[in-house]
Amino acid sequence: MPRTDIGPPNYKDMLPDIIKRNYWKWKYHEIVKPGVLKHVAESGDVLYSVRVGSPRLVSVDFIRDICEIADKYCDGYLRFTSRYNIEFLTDKQENVDKIIEEVQRLGLPVGGTGPCVTNIVHTQGWIHCHSAATDASGIVKAIMDELYDYFTSMSLPAGVRIAVACCINMCGAVHCSDLAVVGVHTKPPRIDHEKLMAQCEIPTTIQSCPTGAIRRHPDPNIKSVVVREELCMYCGNCFTVCPAMSIADPEGDGVAIYAGGKVSNARKPPMFSRLIVPYLPNNPPRWPEVVEVIKKILEVYAKNARRYERMGEWIERIGWEKFFRLTGIPFTEYHIDDFTHAVETYRTTTQFKW
Amino acid sequence: MESETPLLDELEKGRWPSFVKEIKRAAKKNKAALDLLRVEELSYKDKITHWKHGGIVGVTGYGGGVIGRYCDKPEEYPEVAAFHTFRVNHPAGWFYKTEALRKICDIWEKYGSGMTNFHGSTGDIILLGAKTENLQPCFNELTEAGFDLGGSGSGLRTISGCVGPARCEWATIDTLDITYDLTMEFQDEIHRPRWPYKFKIKISGCPNDCVAAIARADFTIIGTWRDSIRIDQEAVREYVKNGFDIETVVRKCPTEAISWDEKNKVLNFVPEDCTRCMHCINKMPKAIRPGTEGGATILVGGKAPILKGAYLSWVIVPFMKMEPPYSEVKSLLRKIWDWWDEHGRTRERLAELIERLSFARFLKDMGLPVQPQMVFRPRSNPYVFFRR
Numbered sequence: 001m002p003r004t005d006i007g008p009p010n011y012k013d014m015l016p017d018i019i020k021r022n023y024w025k026w027k028y029h030e031i032v033k034p035g036v037l038k039h040v041a042e043s044g045d046v047l048y049s050v051r052v053g054s055p056r057l058v059s060v061d062f063i064r065d066i067c068e069i070a071d072k073y074c075d076g077y078l079r080f081t082s083r084y085n086i087e088f089l090t091d092k093q094e095n096v097d098k099i100i101e102e103v104q105r106l107g108l109p110v111g112g113t114g115p116c117v118t119n120i121v122h123t124q125g126w127i128h129c130h131s132a133a134t135d136a137s138g139i140v141k142a143i144m145d146e147l148y149d150y151f152t153s154m155s156l157p158a159g160v161r162i163a164v165a166c167c168i169n170m171c172g173a174v175h176c177s178d179l180a181v182v183g184v185h186t187k188p189p190r191i192d193h194e195k196l197m198a199q200c201e202i203p204t205t206i207q208s209c210p211t212g213a214i215r216r217h218p219d220p221n222i223k224s225v226v227v228r229e230e231l232c233m234y235c236g237n238c239f240t241v242c243p244a245m246s247i248a249d250p251e252g253d254g255v256a257i258y259a260g261g262k263v264s265n266a267r268k269p270p271m272f273s274r275l276i277v278p279y280l281p282n283n284p285p286r287w288p289e290v291v292e293v294i295k296k297i298l299e300v301y302a303k304n305a306r307r308y309e310r311m312g313e314w315i316e317r318i319g320w321e322k323f324f325r326l327t328g329i330p331f332t333e334y335h336i337d338d339f340t341h342a343v344e345t346y347r348t349t350t351q352f353k354w
Numbered sequence: 355m356e357s358e359t360p361l362l363d364e365l366e367k368g369r370w371p372s373f374v375k376e377i378k379r380a381a382k383k384n385k386a387a388l389d390l391l392r393v394e395e396l397s398y399k400d401k402i403t404h405w406k407h408g409g410i411v412g413v414t415g416y417g418g419g420v421i422g423r424y425c426d427k428p429e430e431y432p433e434v435a436a437f438h439t440f441r442v443n444h445p446a447g448w449f450y451k452t453e454a455l456r457k458i459c460d461i462w463e464k465y466g467s468g469m470t471n472f473h474g475s476t477g478d479i480i481l482l483g484a485k486t487e488n489l490q491p492c493f494n495e496l497t498e499a500g501f502d503l504g505g506s507g508s509g510l511r512t513i514s515g516c517v518g519p520a521r522c523e524w525a526t527i528d529t530l531d532i533t534y535d536l537t538m539e540f541q542d543e544i545h546r547p548r549w550p551y552k553f554k555i556k557i558s559g560c561p562n563d564c565v566a567a568i569a570r571a572d573f574t575i576i577g578t579w580r581d582s583i584r585i586d587q588e589a590v591r592e593y594v595k596n597g598f599d600i601e602t603v604v605r606k607c608p609t610e611a612i613s614w615d616e617k618n619k620v621l622n623f624v625p626e627d628c629t630r631c632m633h634c635i636n637k638m639p640k641a642i643r644p645g646t647e648g649g650a651t652i653l654v655g656g657k658a659p660i661l662k663g664a665y666l667s668w669v670i671v672p673f674m675k676m677e678p679p680y681s682e683v684k685s686l687l688r689k690i691w692d693w694w695d696e697h698g699r700t701r702e703r704l705a706e707l708i709e710r711l712s713f714a715r716f717l718k719d720m721g722l723p724v725q726p727q728m729v730f731r732p733r734s735n736p737y738v739f740f741r742r
Binding site for chain 1 (some may be wrong): 361362364365367368369370371372374375376377379380384387390394397398400401402403404405406407408413414415416423437439443444446447448449450451452453454455456458459462463468469470471472473475476477482483490493494497498500501502514516517519520521522523525528530531533534537538541542545561562563564565566567568570571602606608630631632633636637639640643658659660661662663664698700701713727
């Protein structure tokens with residue numbers, strides 16, 4: 001019999017000695033240079049962390065490569081961040097440059113600290129997901145190739161967190177990112193009545209729709225459903241409960257761009273990302289339109305925001321009307337919300353800018 | 355010879371490390387990885403996904419932890435006809451001994467595609483792609499090596515937290531220990547899904563919220579403190595002497611709780627005005643630190659759009675002490691789950707249920723005293739349901 005419910009390894013067994021010794025006792029930290037953190041403990045102990053970007057989707061040989069470096073310089077320990085970076089931890093300052101040299105030999109960038117673009121949190125996309133409206137790994141690669149220098153330097157007003165979700169289920173905190181790319185369907189599901197009769201539970205399928213667009217088929221002999229297209233906002237929830245409601249479409253699927261979200265409580269409370277570009281086509285392998293918009297917004301922000309101002313804080317200060325003007329992105333009917341809680345976004349003051 | 359994957363080959367170019375190189379690396383030893391590459395190329399050509407719905411697959415005794423996945427063109431790509439994912443529960447804080455990582459690599463090379471995500475959005479180690487017959491033996495070896503599966507489906511998802519006191523001076527709660535303790539306590543809820551839908555718990559050590567707990571967890575634990583921030587005036591003077599622009603801290607204090615006395619070189623601070631936003635601490639880590647009376651703010655309801663739009667978590671307990679065995683938080687969780695189980699509809703997240711039945715009703719049923727900390731501002735409408 002296999003062992004079950006043993007739970008994950010106890011984190012205490014995975015901590016290097018210097019961390020065990022100084023648990024709860026860190027005094028302060030500084031960023032020595034991009035990608036290198038220095039933590040100082042009450043005891044005077046010093047810990048260096050070298051932060052390294054990864055492509056997230058990696059082979060076991062990649063893991064073995066980084067283990068080798070950790071064995072050589074970090075007593076056989078390493079750590080990952082919540083943004084898929086690898087951190088090599090060492091108490092020896094002389095190891096820092098050696099680690100950097102080794103990871104660069106593997107073609108990995110050092111950075112992701114302070115006011116930078118750090119690694120992009122993303123979902124599975126066409127690599128592995130049944131409801132993906134776009135790929136994720138490919139868009140991320142295309143964006144990060146272009147923004148590479150913003151990862152390895154600390155030249156921005158504040159940190160910029162980018163996220164990619166391959167559908168509006170948004171696994172990960174895409175809806176609260178400084179910049180977000182979201183896969184969208186733009187056409188209602190296509191119903192395969194025969195398949196639906198064989199595979200799907202009709203009440204569950206009807207209930208899955210948040211807008212009540214799905215109804216029983218008017219012909220009682222057909223044990224299936226119909227979709228009122230004017231009520232459908234292409235969320236794909238029905239497809240998840242009923243495979244006969246296929247929603248993927250080569251022409252209709254694409255991505256939307258959102259901006260100005262954050263989760264940190266620093267200065268302003270957390271904010272949602274807001275719609276900037278309602279639709280861009282899927283254009284693999286490099287999604288040039290998407291990369292262009294992301295880079296454009298990032299650079300307009302970098303040039304105009306004040307020090308320490310997150311993207312959303314900057315936009316709120318200058319106003320959305322000015323944001324659209326500065327970036328040259330057209331404001332369309334789709335930017336006026338018509339879903340739940342929409343009224344909260346309508347302007348109720350004469351205070352606005354031209 | 356002409357490449358089979360001309361579109362993906364483009365993504366081997368450029369400076370950022372390439373996932374295509376990684377798949378090709380795995381494909382040298384593993385046929386499934388090669389078919390994965392081919393299927394991805396086909397998606398790049400067709401502009402749609404070629405993965406079908408997951409059927410019910412898993413390992414004995416568990417309902418969650420394995421995501422079933424099948425290719426929609428099994429004849430053309432037989433090696434990935436069934437290509438299921440393991441979610442493997444990570445050690446809290448994502449610290450690893452290389453020895454443990456190597457064990458996972460060896461097992462995964464034996465039973466799977468050799469492709470992984472370090473890590474998935476839930477926090478788990480993702481082992482991407484195993485055939486159905488390999489699931490049980492792979493699981494057996496994983497648990498022998500000390501690794502268990504994480505959560506999936508309509509159950510508790512793998513709990514995750516930030517680096518916390520392991521390497522951060524700002525943590526006011528032990529995020530790693532809470533993550534581990536709750537994970538061990540709720541093994542059943544993780545492995546045997548039984549709820550209306552998914553439920554996520556995420557834990558951040560301070561209001562910077564590095565793991566985005568407030569945006570993506572149904573139950574959000576964020577470290578905070580009840581006393582005053584600690585200011586080392588000598589260290590503040592040192593910052594100013596070295597050319598630090600103290601006004602960037604003073605001006606950006608959202609509640610105007612701090613001011614700089616240039617004449618006496620003192621940073622004045624009014625503790626009761628502070629909302630513990632972290633800005634001054636973030637900018638002057640050598641001089642300003644969180645208070646010493648640590649605990650957590652508990653919030654509920656964070657989620658992404660499907661079904662009714664996105665929500666950020668709402669405050670339900672402004673301050674809770676967080677010490678082992680964490681009984682208060684565990685009993686609150688159980689109470690919430692019972693309530694959600696009782697009233698929730700299929701695929702209704704906690705926030706959507708609370709919205710449907712009202713926040714006031716939720717707080718009452720949970721026995722939580724209402725407090726002004728729970729709202730930005732009181733209601734403006736007169737539609738009050740007076741209770742008699």
